[in-house]
Amino acid sequence: MNSIFETPNRAAAPRIWDVGALCRAIGDALQARFNPVAVRGELSGFSRAASGHCYFNLKDANGQIRCAMFRRAADQIGFMPRDGEMVEVRGRLGVYEQRGDLQLVVESMQRAGQGALFEQFLRLKAQLEAEGLFDVARKRPLPPLPRGIGIVTSPGAAALHDVVTALRRRVPHIPVVLVPALVQGAQAPQSLVEALQKLYRLAQDGQGMAADLAADPQKPVIDTILLVRGGGSLEDLWAFNDEQLARTIVQSPVPLISGVGHETDFTIADFCADLRAPTPTAAAELVSQPREVWLGVLQLLQDRLANGAQRMLDRQQQRLDLATQRLGRPSSQLARNHLQLSRQAQRLRHAMLLKMQRLAHGQQVLQASLPQVLQRSLLGQAQRLERMDLRLQLLDPRLVLQRGYALLSDDKGRPVTQVRQAPPGAALKAQLSDGAVDVVVTQPRLL
Template sequence: MFETSKPMTAPHVWDVGALCHAIGDALQARFNPVAVRGELSGFSRAASGHCYFNLKDASGQIRCAMFRRAAEHVGFSPRDGELVEVRGRLGIYEQRGDLQLVVETMQRAGQGALFEQFLRLKAQLEAEGLFDAGRKRSLPPLPRGIGVVTSLGAAALHDVITALRRRVPHIPVVIVPALVQGAQAPQSLVQALSKMYRLAQAGQALDGDLAQKAGQPLIDTILLVRGGGSLEDLWAFNDEQLARTIVQSPVPLVSGVGHETDFTIADFCADLRAPTPTAAAELVAQPREVWLGALGLMQDRLDNAVQRMLDRQAQRLDLAGQRLGRPSQQLAREQLQLSRHAQRLRHAMLIKLQHKAQNQQALEANLPQILQRSLERQKQQLERMDLRLQLLDPRLVLQRGYALLTDDGGKPVTQVAQAPAGSALKAQLSDGSLDLVVTPPRLL
């Protein structure tokens, strides 16, 4: 008797992209976020600012990508062979199907505690507004004096002084020394800055001439500088008290601590961060040649403007001199104009006299006809007035059978109420008058 095996269930058929996406979800749920320690290999920075590299050890390696936003906060310059600790998220780069770690933070191995402390202080001070761009001031274009706080034995001081002597040898430099490394360095830096602030405020309280006569330095900007080093070497510039002292500076303060890739809390608090101590000096000191060139250009422009103005005034003077030097020409022009006006006046008067003479001759020739027409118009007017008077004669009305009644006083009687019974009236007819007596009305 033979046994029949059960048929195998067919596996689910995935699209490639969907499978990669599902694997990524599984990694996200199982591992992320993840921290990895390893050696940098094949580190490169693209033009976009994104960084790509491998993390490896003796038993394996993994591809990594760190985008520009995260790369900008790395406090050192990563190099192949360095041992680092990174934090990030595992995922699948679906275009290639590769396992990839997207790095969010990176630090040298062994510096984790310090770096975490740095991040906590940075977040705290940023929340308090110590890093706000609105409180940062612009550097003066022409400082009257420059203050420098650093160690007297530091190479950074030599670099700063060399740059300032080369670019602005005429500007005085005030140096207040301080420790820049070690346990006592933060307090030393705070004290040095406080002293520099007092000097700057004292100089600002006096006018320039008075300050110089009193031997008081005029400080318009301050440089806080130190050369490069490890995170431990630069740790004094990550002190909270130092950060709060920096933001109290009465004049713009430039931080030039470490190399270009080094960042400290002091950099975020300063009005301006310079990548190196030498760059800090160059930022506050435009070369003297630049200003001399600008002054020369301004002088040329001023000379040209003055020369153009003098030329215009000279031309006006020449024209005025020509007018004053030849008054006979002006007099001749005025006389000619006067002669023209007189000739026009004579011509106008002659024409008016001619018109008047012509009108007089026409009047004499037509006088009989004018008189005859005038007499006829007056005769017609008189006849019309006579007719109007005749029409107004009351006798014409009386001839048509009407009579004019008057009372014994001669007043016209126009209403019955004016002639009661027994009243004496007079009736004027067309050929005489009658005396009347009003009788009472008859009863029917």
């Protein structure tokens, strides 16, 4: 079959095609002549159906072409396509037979010029990774409650507004220091480096102030830095892929968070930072645990402390009650000791009488025939009785009272041993060596 692009023979009658067959023939010709094809153009009418397939036009000043990108290929795009963006696509030309339209089925898409920039990005990333700038071991944890937060971004950027709004909502009590910098353009990398270095000096000064009791309380202590910028194309974010900026980031004296672009955007700064946040707002939220959370923690700790102290007091009170029960009143203990001595003396006298009766029954003269063992036993028992009588006398509180002391008790007969048991106006009884007197407390005094 002759190609449809060949010059028709004027003498021969034209072939009559079925519409579908003609569309297929054109498609076959395009497949053989052009595919695969790469096209650069401006996105227009971009939409994504519920099925995940994307439909759009590529255009320039001289023409446009309909494009379709099926879900499998659309899921591989590393950015969100927007109308007006210049992109480069690769795919296959064909004819959509149902409408008879020329259609480019796109298999891959990238922003225009991204290929060279992306290759440069990959080379720098590999170099710095080999030098250890991305090592997880050098990443530092964020302070749970920062004393001050430093921010590097453009003062007119929406990212700053988002960050400040989040910080004011969550931690309005934490001071924030903004060091402005360019975030796009040829001068942006150097501007970002200078801004970070200025914050580093403030942070180092603050660390010295934290150890100095005479430091200026009005000067904030910065212990966290946020490097943020809103979303954009690869070209827009290129300042954050600068080698000097990367080396400056790893020199930060305090933990540094990178919040550059959207969730799908990655820069060299993200890999060098201690932590990468998907958005500027997320970066602010990572360092701003809400005040309510910390107040809740403090309340929990206060409850635990109060409960622990109460349990300790209860245990000590139980020990005191037990000791009081064991101690009792001195007179009660003295009476028990006296009763015990009396019983022992009675048993001794009974034993001696019984032995003497047995000896008298067997012998006429007691002293002449009393064994020496019995005599020693009697002598020992008599000495023991004398010692117990002396101990009993020493326990007699009247001996202490005779030396000028008094035994105080309250109106219920309980002993008063501490000042706190005798408030002003309390009526007490003072037991002396020869009697008792009633007293009234006027003014307690502690030693």
